[in-house]
Amino acid sequence: SAGIKTLLVTGGAGFIGANFVLQAVADGLQVINLDKLTYAGNLDTLSSLKEVPAHTFVQGDIGDRELIAKLLAEHRPDAIVNFAAESHVDRSIDGPAEFVQTNVVGTLGLLEGARDYWRSLEGAARDAFRFLHVSTDEVYGSLGAEGKFTEQTPYAPNSPYSASKAASDHLVRAFQHTYGLPTLTTNCSNNYGPYQFPEKLIPLVIQKALAGEPLPVYGDGRNIRDWLFVGDHCSAIRRVLEAGRIGETYNVGGNAERENIAVVKTICGLLDARRPLADGRARESLITYVKDRPGHDRRYAIDSSKLQNELGWRPSQTFESGIAQTVDWYLANQPWSQRVLDGSYRMERLGS
Numbered sequence: 001s002a003g004i005k006t007l008l009v010t011g012g013a014g015f016i017g018a019n020f021v022l023q024a025v026a027d028g029l030q031v032i033n034l035d036k037l038t039y040a041g042n043l044d045t046l047s048s049l050k051e052v053p054a055h056t057f058v059q060g061d062i063g064d065r066e067l068i069a070k071l072l073a074e075h076r077p078d079a080i081v082n083f084a085a086e087s088h089v090d091r092s093i094d095g096p097a098e099f100v101q102t103n104v105v106g107t108l109g110l111l112e113g114a115r116d117y118w119r120s121l122e123g124a125a126r127d128a129f130r131f132l133h134v135s136t137d138e139v140y141g142s143l144g145a146e147g148k149f150t151e152q153t154p155y156a157p158n159s160p161y162s163a164s165k166a167a168s169d170h171l172v173r174a175f176q177h178t179y180g181l182p183t184l185t186t187n188c189s190n191n192y193g194p195y196q197f198p199e200k201l202i203p204l205v206i207q208k209a210l211a212g213e214p215l216p217v218y219g220d221g222r223n224i225r226d227w228l229f230v231g232d233h234c235s236a237i238r239r240v241l242e243a244g245r246i247g248e249t250y251n252v253g254g255n256a257e258r259e260n261i262a263v264v265k266t267i268c269g270l271l272d273a274r275r276p277l278a279d280g281r282a283r284e285s286l287i288t289y290v291k292d293r294p295g296h297d298r299r300y301a302i303d304s305s306k307l308q309n310e311l312g313w314r315p316s317q318t319f320e321s322g323i324a325q326t327v328d329w330y331l332a333n334q335p336w337s338q339r340v341l342d343g344s345y346r347m348e349r350l351g352s
């Protein structure tokens, strides 16, 4: 639906959601941004939107039915984009319950609110409404050396994180089949780029390498991930929202499979060229292998030809251009990272 003017975005203070919100507001959309502000929510990222009337921030939970009903009735969005989730695999191993609570129970609450709101719409507004659920390729499990995940790959989640995302994808599918809610689902590969919380591989390595600290790499470092620049994930979501077929799922990826160790070495090289260590050591010497994550998936690779052929989406960045841009962003935005690392980002509140 090309006529989208107002969006309810959930999880829009997190890494991908905030990148999406910044882009959507820049493109002239009205955004209601609902985020619980867990440790992963960071209002620093949205500070440029503080005085911007097109952006309304609301702190709250996607599972809060009263709040969802109130927001939908008040703002009457043309679509909902659900980014809100617990997203870190290691945290899901330490404490899976929170993942089920937000990713499964929370998504169910949001779906029920969306269904009731959609039923209350009439005519063109009802036809145009969409619920887009943002998910991950990790629902498909792990690959051997060959092949890629397609939209037909059976679900085989291996971590509590991916299991909870798989459950939410199934609920979205069921709401389309059972109630006719016009849903869309995207399953994307690993993202990287500006504003990513420094517990994830790429920003973690950038921060530690900058500081000249040991660079922890799981296992033998040969696990393969398929990397996508966050701005390209956001453009894919926008494209699916405009033109995706109701009830369909679309895989999103950048054809950029890299071993973790290669990613770390690329970052080391970029930083050595831009900000050499004072003692002249090459940063690769900081690499330290650490005990592997339990149940660590070996390889992910995603086939996004459906999205490319049907909807004409293309990524704008290669891995090389995207990672260089990302390293430059972290160098230029050290105060953002410092406020995450020292915890002061949690003090920021919009509009008060």
Ligand code: NAD
Pocket: 010, 011, 012, 013, 014, 015, 016, 017, 034, 035, 036, 037, 038, 039, 040, 041, 042, 060, 061, 062, 063, 082, 083, 084, 085, 086, 087, 088, 102, 106, 134, 135, 136, 137, 165, 187, 188, 189, 190, 191, 192, 197
């Ligand atoms: P993130 O952890 O950076 O952000 C999640 C946001 O959701 C945070 O701002 C958090 O405060 C908010 N949130 C958590 N629980 C909530 C709740 N109950 N109600 C409202 N808000 C809540 O995550 P991200 O990396 O930006 O990922 C966003 C989405 O994209 C997730 O659904 C994730 O599964 C999916 N995804 C991520 C990647 C990736 O590489 N990061 C890849 C594919 C898909």
